[in-house]
Amino acid sequence: MVESLFSGEFLALAGAAVAALAGIGSAIGVGVAGEAAAGVVSEDPNKFGQVLLLQALPGTQGIYGLLMAFLIMNKVGLLSGSMASLTMIQGASLFAAAVPIGLVGIFSGIAQGKAAAAGIMLVGKKPSEMAKGMLFAAMVETYAVLALLVSFLMYNNIQI
Amino acid sequence: MAVVEMRKLVVIGLNNIRTPFLQELMALGVVQINSQEGQIDDQEWMPDIFRTSNSADVSRLEADILRVHTALDAINRYDEGKKPLFLIRDEFENDAFDRYMDKEKTAIERNVDTAFLANKTIVESQNEINRLSGLIVGLEPWKNSDLPLQIGETETVSVLFGTTNAKTNFAELAVELQVASPSVIVEQVSADPQQMYISFICLKEERDAALDALRKFSFNMVALSDHEGTAAEAIGNIEKQIEKWETKKAQAEDELKSLSGAKKSMSHLYDSLCVRRDRAKIVGNMVSTEEVFYFDGWMLWNTRDDVEALLEEYDCYFRYEKPAEDEEPPVFLNNGNFATPFEAITSMYSLPSSKDIDPTKWLAPFYFIFFGMMLSDAAYGIIISVVCAVAIKKYKLEGSLYRMVKMFFYCGISTFFWGAMFGGWFGDFFTVAAKLFFGADFTIQPIWFNPLEEPMTLLVFSLILGAIHLFVGMGLQASILIKEGKKVDALCDIGLWYLLLIGLVLYGVGGMVTPALGTIGMVMSIVGAVGIVATGGRTKKGIVGKITGGLGSLYGITSYLSDVLSYSRLLALGLATGVIAQVINLLGSLAGGGITGAIVLTIAFLFGTVFNIAINMLGAFVHSCRLQYVEFFGKFYTGGGKPFEPFERKTKYIKIIKEEKNNG
Numbered sequence: 001m002v003e004s005l006f007s008g009e010f011l012a013l014a015g016a017a018v019a020a021l022a023g024i025g026s027a028i029g030v031g032v033a034g035e036a037a038a039g040v041v042s043e044d045p046n047k048f049g050q051v052l053l054l055q056a057l058p059g060t061q062g063i064y065g066l067l068m069a070f071l072i073m074n075k076v077g078l079l080s081g082s083m084a085s086l087t088m089i090q091g092a093s094l095f096a097a098a099v100p101i102g103l104v105g106i107f108s109g110i111a112q113g114k115a116a117a118a119g120i121m122l123v124g125k126k127p128s129e130m131a132k133g134m135l136f137a138a139m140v141e142t143y144a145v146l147a148l149l150v151s152f153l154m155y156n157n158i159q160i
Numbered sequence: 161m162a163v164v165e166m167r168k169l170v171v172i173g174l175n176n177i178r179t180p181f182l183q184e185l186m187a188l189g190v191v192q193i194n195s196q197e198g199q200i201d202d203q204e205w206m207p208d209i210f211r212t213s214n215s216a217d218v219s220r221l222e223a224d225i226l227r228v229h230t231a232l233d234a235i236n237r238y239d240e241g242k243k244p245l246f247l248i249r250d251e252f253e254n255d256a257f258d259r260y261m262d263k264e265k266t267a268i269e270r271n272v273d274t275a276f277l278a279n280k281t282i283v284e285s286q287n288e289i290n291r292l293s294g295l296i297v298g299l300e301p302w303k304n305s306d307l308p309l310q311i312g313e314t315e316t317v318s319v320l321f322g323t324t325n326a327k328t329n330f331a332e333l334a335v336e337l338q339v340a341s342p343s344v345i346v347e348q349v350s351a352d353p354q355q356m357y358i359s360f361i362c363l364k365e366e367r368d369a370a371l372d373a374l375r376k377f378s379f380n381m382v383a384l385s386d387h388e389g390t391a392a393e394a395i396g397n398i399e400k401q402i403e404k405w406e407t408k409k410a411q412a413e414d415e416l417k418s419l420s421g422a423k424k425s426m427s428h429l430y431d432s433l434c435v436r437r438d439r440a441k442i443v444g445n446m447v448s449t450e451e452v453f454y455f456d457g458w459m460l461w462n463t464r465d466d467v468e469a470l471l472e473e474y475d476c477y478f479r480y481e482k483p484a485e486d487e488e489p490p491v492f493l494n495n496g497n498f499a500t501p502f503e504a505i506t507s508m509y510s511l512p513s514s515k516d517i518d519p520t521k522w523l524a525p526f527y528f529i530f531f532g533m534m535l536s537d538a539a540y541g542i543i544i545s546v547v548c549a550v551a552i553k554k555y556k557l558e559g560s561l562y563r564m565v566k567m568f569f570y571c572g573i574s575t576f577f578w579g580a581m582f583g584g585w586f587g588d589f590f591t592v593a594a595k596l597f598f599g600a601d602f603t604i605q606p607i608w609f610n611p612l613e614e615p616m617t618l619l620v621f622s623l624i625l626g627a628i629h630l631f632v633g634m635g636l637q638a639s640i641l642i643k644e645g646k647k648v649d650a651l652c653d654i655g656l657w658y659l660l661l662i663g664l665v666l667y668g669v670g671g672m673v674t675p676a677l678g679t680i681g682m683v684m685s686i687v688g689a690v691g692i693v694a695t696g697g698r699t700k701k702g703i704v705g706k707i708t709g710g711l712g713s714l715y716g717i718t719s720y721l722s723d724v725l726s727y728s729r730l731l732a733l734g735l736a737t738g739v740i741a742q743v744i745n746l747l748g749s750l751a752g753g754g755i756t757g758a759i760v761l762t763i764a765f766l767f768g769t770v771f772n773i774a775i776n777m778l779g780a781f782v783h784s785c786r787l788q789y790v791e792f793f794g795k796f797y798t799g800g801g802k803p804f805e806p807f808e809r810k811t812k813y814i815k816i817i818k819e820e821k822n823n824g
Contacts, residue, residue, distance in 0.1 A: 053778060056775070056778060057778070057782065059775070060736075060775070060779060063736065063740065063775065064736065066740075066743070067735075067736055067739045067740060067743070070739065070742075070743045070746075071739060074746075079746060079750075130508075131508035131509065131785065132508075132509075134782050134785070135782075135785065135786055135789055135790070137782075138782045138783060138785070138786045139786070139790070141782075141783075142726065142729065142786075145728070145729045145732045145733065145783075146725075146728065146732075148732050148735075148736070149619075149728050149729075149731065149732045152615060152732070152735060153615060153616075153619075156615055
């Protein structure tokens with residue numbers, strides 16, 4: 001039982017799962033931004049398009065997580081139906097590769113959601129300053145992008 | 161070109177030519193008239209001059225505009241025709257519009273009046289209907305009572321209606337009431353979860369006693385004596401009234417619907433009124449004496465021939481002034497054909513102040529490249545470009561929207577280019593489809609390399625692009641410093657950094673090629689670093705200040721490191737697009753080959769592609785902006801300029817052809 005927990009295959013799949021957890025951050029972030037957006041739209045329905053763009057910004061972490069999870073699943077052959085047999089080291093390496101985007105995705109998604117919500121408030125008061133609001137949120141995303149990069153480079157150099 | 165040169169224009173003219181002169185100046189649309197508020201408070205002049213204002217005219221025109229606006233709104237609400245996605249403005253020749261307005265104005269105004277009244281009727285009817293419906297709701301519980309509501313009192317008896325607590329036991333109530341007032345006839349009319357509705361008749365003199373007895377059932381009297389007949393009859397009457405209002409409303413709605421053809425001409429009137437309002441308003445920005453008017457403002461220096469000709473035609477006195485040191489002239493950008501659309505990026509950040517240079521033409525090529533790399537799918541690029549081109553052609557876009565769409569058109573081309581370089585055509589759609597349906601191995605070979613297989617190559621390439629971008633930014637800062645005469649600053653703050661950074665790269669990379677390059681690089685970076693430490697604190701006082709200042713500025717190397725690393729997003733976002741496209745294709749192919757497979761693949765492909773383009777275009781847009789705003793602008797740009805707002809015909813629904821060249 002314990003042995004199967006540390007099999008390469010299981011660790012690799014656990015890695016894919018961890019990567020997909022980045023979606024938690026995006027879900028919370030998009031939710032927080034959505035609450036702010038609804039408030040602004042209630043005052044001025046014409047701003048819907050603008051605030052929707054801002055609300056979408058924290059959504060990318062989830063996509064990065066999906067991307068990483070997919071890459072791992074594809075690499076181990078889960079999707080093509082014939083799963084490769086992995087050593088524990090290989091599995092653990094894939095797990096490690098998933099951790100950066102999974103963890104950073106959660107926290108940066110939440111933080112970006114807050115920044116996006118503030119940006120939405122900004123649009124509520126000064127619609128012409130939308131670009132700046134987007135920029136503030138995009139500053140946070142940098143770290144998710146970097147984490148994705150680290151994850152990808154690790155993943156890419158794991159031989160199976 | 162970049163920032164168009166501005167000159168201050170000072171004009172004095174005779175009052176009797178003011179109106180026609182303003183009309184032509186407005187048609188020209190190249191002069192921004194400054195407000196004179198608080199400008200001339202010279203004691204000597206005070207008695208003779210006054211600020212002209214025709215606020216009465218302005219407010220009358222405002223009222224007219226509001227009326228037309230309301231009418232247009234009302235018609236739009238009931239117009240069943242298809243509404244275009246973007247407003248296409250009707251084109252008019254300069255004089256033709258005035259002639260047309262003169263001729264049609266009365267007829268159009270009649271339509272406006274009709275629409276305005278119809279709208280008023282609709283609002284009134286709706287209010288009335290709401291009020292009456294409220295009455296019906298109030299009467300609903302009394303429907304079963306056969307007592308006429310208006311009675312209230314006869315000579316000897318009182319008729320009372322009211323509510324009691326919902327939990328009331330009616331039998332108990334009836335008994336207690338009987339005790340208090342032997343003459344009473346009480347009836348439970350109806351009940352709902354909140355209240356019980358009762359009515360009773362008693363002798364006048366027993367009324368107070370009856371009410372006393374009812375107090376413990378929390379009895380509340382309800383006044384219904386405004387209505388005629390029994391409740392059911394009253395409801396019937398009200399319903400008839402509602403019906404009457406409904407027909408009235410429907411008639412007004414039909415009237416509005418029939419006016420939808422007149423919408424166009426009404427919108428023309430709207431614009432005509434707005435132009436007149438603006439013209440009346442601008443007079444408030446001038447000062448006058450009995451005989452002459454005075455104004456000053458900013459003009460585009462490259463249009464002086466036109467302005468001069470106009471001023472001379474009207475015999476005005478005029479003078480040009482160069483902007484004073486402490487004055488910030490408004491900013492009007494003019495870049496070449498390719499860079500102009502990217503002004504959207506500059507103006508979203510902030511327009512250049514008088515101390516900045518216009519960054520548009522510098523950021524344009526980089527924005528173009530970055531956007532393409534982040535999206536990097538040839539097929540997506542084609543889609544984006546085609547959609548943008550069609551939108552521009554079909555909707556005759558103008559102004560900032562036009563610039564934005566045109567910019568995405570260019571970015572689509574770049575996306576196509578990088579997609580072809582990296583072999584992305586809807587991700588790997590054609591490979592998947594070929595394998596699924598024809599069992600064939602088919603790959604569109606990338607022209608350069610596949611970033612999924614060689615991510616390190618692309619990472620290095622991204623960082624090199626970033627370094628070039630940053631160096632251009634630093635070079636611009638140096639050129640600004642040199643223009644301001646601060647050559648030493650340019651050398652110390654930019655030149656030495658160039659030396660250090662290029663030296664470090666040579667030392668690291670060149671050393672691998674030939675050792676000689678490595679040595680040159682080492683020498684360069686040491687000279688650069690020493691120079692930075694030596695000069696970084698030159699403005700500080702005292703030895704300690706100079707040393708810490710120098711070390712502090714050398715520490716700034718970390719910011720260059722993080723700036724360059726920031727460009728790794730070019731790789732990450734590029735990969736994201738490609739991999740998501742592959743996920744979509746894979747999901748679509750899970751159903752296997754054959755007809756079902758084809759349908760599933762098509763559906764997944766369509767939805768997925770739209771989703772992927774949307775989300776990644778947003779990402780590419782935002783992150784390309786970020787690279788410009790944070791990394792690039794951080795090196796040299798401050799911004800804070802105010803946009804040039806010429807005195808011109810600002811029209812919403814029409815386009816006067818003569819103006820076209822200024823609308824770029």
